[in-house]
Amino acid sequence: MKNILDLAYNIIGLPRLIISIFLLVFLIAAAVVDLSIPMLTGSLLVRVGMNAVLVLALIPAIKAGTGLNLALPLGIMCGLVGAVVAIEYKLSGAASFAVALAIAVPLAIIVGYLYGLVLNRIKGQEMIVGTYVGFSVVSGMCIFWLLAPFKNPEMVWAYGGTGLRNTILLHSSFDKILNDFLGFKIGEIEIPTGLLLFFGLLCFMVWLFGKTRTGNAMHVAGSNPRFALSCGINIDKMRILGTVLSTILACIGILVYSQSYGFLQLYQGPLMMAFPAAAAILIGGASPKKAAISHVIIGTFLFQSLLVVAPPVINVLVEGSFSEVFRGIVSNGVILYALATKWEGGE
């Protein structure tokens, strides 16, 4: 009996266990204080879909052996530039989303490649370097948003200020373009079909890539560098590939996130976005050295359901808005746990 419990504990892992218990407690509490379950479920589905791509973006980096990619803001910036350009030309609907992607992805390839070159020179310090590269790019881009010669009145301050607005409404471009695609209702629950399909498609592509020769080589390079070397795999090249893929997924991720959110957040908005994503994949059972798509799905689901259920329950008990505090404690706590644990595998 004890062995079975030990085994179960080893499979589930401490973070997943704690978060699940938390979630269970809050769900019971939610039932007790009579929260509308259909509404919560609907918003949970949307939030899982909108955040999951950013979490998925961590997979190629972990597979290639560069650990948790805390420089996600690099890709996010590319996505935002794509979106802003698409809006500047007053595109609307699916065209605006497609153009934003078409601009963002090539940018992400270049940025990811350059960042990959940096990562190859600082092996072992990827997380702290990634964090500060991300921070400095976000704050450097603040100057860009302020000075860039955009003209569309929907984006620039009406008067009294220069540069782009802090938040740009997407109602005339690609607001909810994925969420509403084939959307339908079951009872009171709205299903964001397009959003979930799009995420599923990206998952499938990542999975498919893992099955190819290159994908396999990248995985070997990340999980067992010595063996990879003896197989003639160019480890540095594989690390760059992983970084590029991660950056591309991050730029797609922010566009998916924004279309669901309804507006773009510029300036300091994306500064901290990598941390909840990293927390989500860790909650899902991944480690900085090993991750699978199932970890993305489970982790995003657990983390987001906790974030959906907990704040309204807490608000019944105490006044004030604690969703931010709650998210911060959970996500940073989980990352700390990962940092303070010795993981198997890797070097």
Added chain:
Amino acid sequence: MIPEQKELKPNTNSPLIKIKRKLIEFAVPLLFLVLCIIGAYYARLQPSFLINEIIMRMARNPVLVLALIIPVLAGMGMNFAIVLGAMAGQIGLIIITHYEATGITGVTVAALIAVPFAIIFGYLTGKLLNRAKGKEMITSMIFGFFAVYVWQLFFLVFVGSIIPMRNEKMILSTGVGVRNTVDLVGIRYALDDIIKIRDLPGITIPISTLIVVALFCILITFFMKTKLGQDIRAVGQNMEIAAISGINVDKIRITAIIISTVLAAWGQIIWLQNIGTLNTYGSHVQVGLFAVAALLIGGASVAKANIWQVLLGTFLFHTLFIISPTAGRNLLGDAQIGEFFRVFVAYGVIAVALVLHAWQKHSAAKNK
């Protein structure tokens, strides 16, 4: 892999090479000095205003930067978790404001109250960093973020409900949670005002605070010469060799972090007695970022730092801080650009320093 051919050693005594080496050593401070001069030219601030601001900041900021030195020497990198030290200092200030202690007595009591908190926080940080050897900086940074949220939870929810606190000036009208700003009028300038020179028009020199800063500088220099200081250096140079020679590495590392945290607590108190208002949920958040950026701008690296780099870095970083909004407005027509620029500089300089350091370490390991 083919080992790279060894280069011939250049003649180290040639004066040209000496100058070149000095230039490389001071490249970062020189670059920022140039930036400061250009910025000061375009900012066109009144000289007396600029000098006054610089003196004020040279009094209130260096202790927070000094707090970083010992962990650097212990080989633990930049201790971003001095945020927790700042919190300990603020706890002291909140308590004395609650009991309405004022003046230099108030500041001293706050500094004393802060010590046990700082020791506990430092101990926890040290324990955590010992579990994350080789990843100290990212761990201390995330621990800092974590602590910021725990602080919010504590002072928004627990104070007033679990921990009794009734001072109406500090507690929100609901009776639970500390207000966004706490007026520190009772202790404002308490340390600065002990000895102050106002002989020059528009310039005040808080001599007493400057003396305290100098004392801390001397104390740290002296401390590094003691047995404990030497042990810290030994651990910083090589943990394995230190362990073989009988040093309890983990304990030394925890001690280094505790000292850093206590210094940060005092640094935050010195800083806040000058500012005069405590932003309950904001004053501590950027402490780590600004201190680390200042130290790096002074020419320190993640593995090497000294007192002069602290002072030079504080001077350059804060000069840039004063002039960049006005310089930005005069140059590009928007003060916001200057503000974004200085945040960018703070993050950017840390990013570049981290990349360079990790790069050096990586190529050193490769050459072995």
